[in-house]
Amino acid sequence: MKGIVDLPLAGKRVFIRVDFNVPMDKAGNITDDTRIRRGMESIRFAADSGARVIVASHLGRPKGQVVEALSLKPAAERLASLLGRPVAMAGDCIGPKVGEAIAKLEPGDILMLENLRFHPEEQANDAAFAEQLADFCDIYINNAFAVCHRKHASVHAICGFVKEKAAGHLLMDELHYFESAMGAPARPLVAIVGGAKISSKLKALENLLHRVDKVLIGGAMANTFLKASGIFVGASLVEDEMLDTARKVMAVAREKGVRFYLPVDAVVTQEIAPQSVGVVVPVQEIPDGWMVADCGPATVRLYAAALANAKTVVWNGPMGVFEMEPFSGGTMGLARHVAACHGLTIVGGGDTDTAIHKAGVASAMGYISTGGGAFLKLLEGQSLPAVEALA
Numbered sequence: 001m002k003g004i005v006d007l008p009l010a011g012k013r014v015f016i017r018v019d020f021n022v023p024m025d026k027a028g029n030i031t032d033d034t035r036i037r038r039g040m041e042s043i044r045f046a047a048d049s050g051a052r053v054i055v056a057s058h059l060g061r062p063k064g065q066v067v068e069a070l071s072l073k074p075a076a077e078r079l080a081s082l083l084g085r086p087v088a089m090a091g092d093c094i095g096p097k098v099g100e101a102i103a104k105l106e107p108g109d110i111l112m113l114e115n116l117r118f119h120p121e122e123q124a125n126d127a128a129f130a131e132q133l134a135d136f137c138d139i140y141i142n143n144a145f146a147v148c149h150r151k152h153a154s155v156h157a158i159c160g161f162v163k164e165k166a167a168g169h170l171l172m173d174e175l176h177y178f179e180s181a182m183g184a185p186a187r188p189l190v191a192i193v194g195g196a197k198i199s200s201k202l203k204a205l206e207n208l209l210h211r212v213d214k215v216l217i218g219g220a221m222a223n224t225f226l227k228a229s230g231i232f233v234g235a236s237l238v239e240d241e242m243l244d245t246a247r248k249v250m251a252v253a254r255e256k257g258v259r260f261y262l263p264v265d266a267v268v269t270q271e272i273a274p275q276s277v278g279v280v281v282p283v284q285e286i287p288d289g290w291m292v293a294d295c296g297p298a299t300v301r302l303y304a305a306a307l308a309n310a311k312t313v314v315w316n317g318p319m320g321v322f323e324m325e326p327f328s329g330g331t332m333g334l335a336r337h338v339a340a341c342h343g344l345t346i347v348g349g350g351d352t353d354t355a356i357h358k359a360g361v362a363s364a365m366g367y368i369s370t371g372g373g374a375f376l377k378l379l380e381g382q383s384l385p386a387v388e389a390l391a
Contacts (some may be wrong), residue, residue: 001166001167001387001391002165002166002167002390003166003167003168003169003172003388004042004045004046004141004143004166004168004169005045005169006166007052007139007164007166009045009046009049009051009139010049010050010051010107011050011051011052011107011109012051012052012137012138012139012305013052013054013102013105013136013137013138013139013141014046014051014054014137014138014139015041015054015056015133015134015136015137015140015158015162016043016046016052016053016054016055016056016141016143016168017056017057017088017140017141017142017143017144017154017155017158018035018039018040018042018043018055018056018143018144018168019035019039019057019058019143019144019145019146019147019370019371020036020039020055020057020059020072020079021035021057021058021059021060021146022034022035022059022075022078023243024038024069024074028069028074029074030074030075030078033078033082034370035146035370036075036078036079036082037082038170038370039144039168039170039240039330039370040079040082040083041168041169041170042141042143042168042169042170042216043055043079043083043110044083045066045169046141047083047108047109047110048086048108050107050108051107051108051139052102052105052106052107052108052109052111053105053108053109053110054102054105054111054113054136054137055076055079055087055110055111055112055113056093056112056113056116056133056154057072057075057112057113057115057116057144058115058116058117058122058147058152058154059072059075059115060115060117060345060360061117061137061324062115062118063116063117063120064117064118064119064120064121064122064123065118065186066118067115067118069374070115070117070118071114071115071240072089072112072113072114072115072208075090075112076088076089076112079110079112080110080190080216082360083110085108085110086109087108087110087111087112088101088109088110088111088112089111089112090111090112090113090114091114092113092114092118093113093114093115093116093118093119093133094119094129094132094133094186098113098136099135099136102136110182116152116153116154117320119155122152122153122154123150123152123153124153125151125152125153125156125157126157127153127157127160128136128152129153129157129370130154130156130157130158130160130161131161133158134152134158135161135163138164139162139164139165139166139279139348140158140159140162140164140165140166141165141166141167142155142159142165142166142167142168142171142390143167143168143169143170143171144171145170145171145174145175145369145370145371145372145374146370146371146372146374146384147371147374147386148171148371148384148385148386148387149371149373149374149376149377149382149384149385149386150373150385150386151385151386152386155386155389156385156386156389159212159386159389159390160389165390166390167387167390169218170370171387173367174369174370174371174374175377175387177344177366177367177369178346178347178378179368180344180346181311181312181314181344181346182211182314182378184381185211185311185312186311186343187213187311187312188213188214188306188310188311188312189211189212189213189214189311189312189313189314190212190213190214190215190216190306190308190310190312190313190314191208191212191214191215191216191311191313191314191315191316192215192216192218192298192314192315192316192317192334192338193205193208193215193216193217193219193221193304193317194217194218194219194221194222194315194316194317194318194331194352195219195221195222195316195317195318195349195351196219196220196221196237196250197220197239197242197378198221198224198225198239198242199223199239199242201316201317201376202242202245202249202375203380203381203382204251204376204379204380205249206249206317206380207379207380207381208379209249209252209253209256209258210256212258212262212314213258213259213288213315214258214261214306214310215259215260215261216261216303216306216307217260217261217262217263218263218295218299218303218317218318218319218320218330218331218334219317219318219319219320220236220237220238220292221239221317222262222263222292222295223236223237223238223241223292224238224239224240224242224246225246225249225250225262225351226248226263226283227240227243227246227378228243228244228246228247228389229262230289231283231284231286232284232286232288233283233292234268234286234287234288234289234290234292235288235289235291236268236286236290236291236292237238237291237292240245259304259345261303261306262283263283263295263296263299264282264283264296264298264299264302265281265282265283265295265296265297265298265299266278266280266281266282266283266286266292266293266294266295266296266299266325267279267292267293267294267295267296267320267326267329267330268280268281268286268290268291268292268293268312269290269291269293269326269327270288270289270290270291271291271330272291272293272321272324272327273324273326274324274326276293276324276326278293278294278326278327280296280297281296282298283305291318292320293321293324293326293327294319294320294321294322294327294329294330294331295320295329295330295334297333299319299330299336300329300330300333300334300337302381303334303337304334304337307322307338307341310341310342310343311342311343312343312344312345312346313338313341313343313344313346313354314346314348314379315338315345315346315347315348315352316347316348316349316352316357316375316379317349317351317352318331318351318352318378319331319334321359321371322351322355324337328358330342331359332355332358332359335355335356335359335361336359336361338356338361338365339356339359339361339364339365340364342364344366344367345364345365345366345367346365346366346367346368346369347365347367347368347369348368348369348371348372348375348376348379349369349372349375349376350372353368353369353373356368381382
């Protein structure tokens with residue numbers, strides 16, 4: 001697979017698919033421009049190389065309709081501010097007027113297309129829509145890792161209509177760091193897996209057991225593992241239909257010699273709400289009618305000890321309901337210990353990303369992935385359709 005740096009860009013029309021699906025407030029202001037900052041290296045590189053740059057992205061879920069609140073105009077303005085150069089805004093992403101705007105571009109100019117998802121054909125991976133996008137360019141660059149697990153027109157079907165295609169800087173970085181962690185990692189390799197449901201992480205867990213040395217489990221999924229181990233978990237969220245599966249996962253870990261860690265204490269509450277008060281108890285003493293909302297301080301210390309000799313750490317999923325202050329201690333504490341690791345630390349998933357920024361340790365992480373679903377697919381050992389299409 002080629003990278004953007006491998007292609008001659010001067011004078012060419014270069015279509016760069018980015019992921020500028022940024023959070024916005026009700027007034028239409030961008031509240032976090034991380035995705036723009038992370039994705040703009042290839043845009044700057046192409047413009048500085050004398051390319052006529054066409055930038056495309058989606059934003060939100062407009063369901064194939066034009067939704068003014070989901071226009072990419074604020075993203076274009078923020079990109080222009082960050083680059084320190086003008087970024088023109090198209091009124092659509094296909095059509096004659098867009099073609100005319102592209103034809104007027106001079107080397108070094110940048111044009112942002114309007115939200116791709118204003119057209120239902122984008123998510124339908126429609127070939128005719130993809131061909132219209134491809135007709136705008138000489139070179140196609142995929143720099144949208146976060147949507148590479150999907151077969152959408154602008155990342156998948158389009159590749160069948162362009163001769164010159166390559167990965168952008170961000171996509172190359174994402175794949176490089178993941179390969180460093182899972183392909184030939186420095187060991188011990190420790191995986192931290194959190195979140196609500198085993199069912200959503202089962203394939204990842206099964207794949208990880210063949211690759212890692214230790215697994216640290218957190219979040220509500222830990223309740224299912226605890227119950228499968230014979231521990232009473234009160235009114236906690238549990239996937240009862242996954243209890244046998246949880247036992248099998250733990251059995252495979254034993255067979256593979258993978259050290260499998262579960263919480264030893266928990267923060268429990270009668271109601272998961274911002275004003276609730278959490279009580280720390282050993283997992284063997286969870287009261288009837290109470291719910292686990294976070295792992296406790298003893299678990300954080302245990303997991304810190306397990307991380308002490310780690311050479312590679314991959315983390316996906318929080319330890320509890322960290323969005324609420326009474327139940328944020330486990331995730332925040334673990335984030336600080338992961339940040340203190342001497343090896344390569346890779347964090348993936350939107351919630352985990354949010355948590356480490358909340359903990360103030362983002363700058364200490366080795367790499368923060370921009371893709372939740374795509375990152376999880378890689379953890380599952382699956383290929384990414386959009387990446388395969390670039391080959």
